[in-house]
Amino acid sequence: MSDILDRLQAVLDQRRQAAPQESYVAALHHKGLNKILEKVGEEATETLLAAKDAEHGGEAERQALIAETADLWFHSLVMLSHLDLDHRDVLDELARRFGVSGHDEKAARPQ
Ligand SMILES: N=c1c2ncn([C@@H]3O[C@H](COP(=O)(O)OP(=O)(O)OP(=O)(O)O)[C@@H](O)[C@H]3O)c2ncn1[C@@H]1O[C@H](COP(=O)(O)O)[C@@H](O)[C@H]1O
16 A cells, blocks of 8 residues: 555556557646646645535545545646656655655665
């Protein structure tokens, strides 16, 4: 479970070379950065609306928030991939802010 981001990233990397008709992610790359950013913006809006619903909602609203947040994270990963970045760069930055050097983790990355 903990390596799901690495496994998803491997698929996202592969989709940059795939034909647009074969895959949603490949189609997003083909449409370009503006389309990807449009999706990130849409998913961000849907996430904050879901968060408002979840504040006073029940289990269904909490699950909807989880689903919208997953959509937002997913499209953010596509955005990073389109710009030759990935989740490891963000995790390194979070580690740096947390007071842990991300350098060692970065050096250990598979190339
Ligand atoms: N995690 C996801 C994921 N989350 C959300 N989505 C897609 O993101 C879209 C969400 O956008 P919307 O809800 O706005 O739906 P939509 O109206 O169809 O989208 P638009 O036409 O407006 O672009 C849906 O089409 C979802 O299927 C995802 N598509 C793919 N993945 C992962 O990416 C991998 C590669 O996907 P493919 O490129 O499709 O093979 C898959 O194996 C999954 O693990």
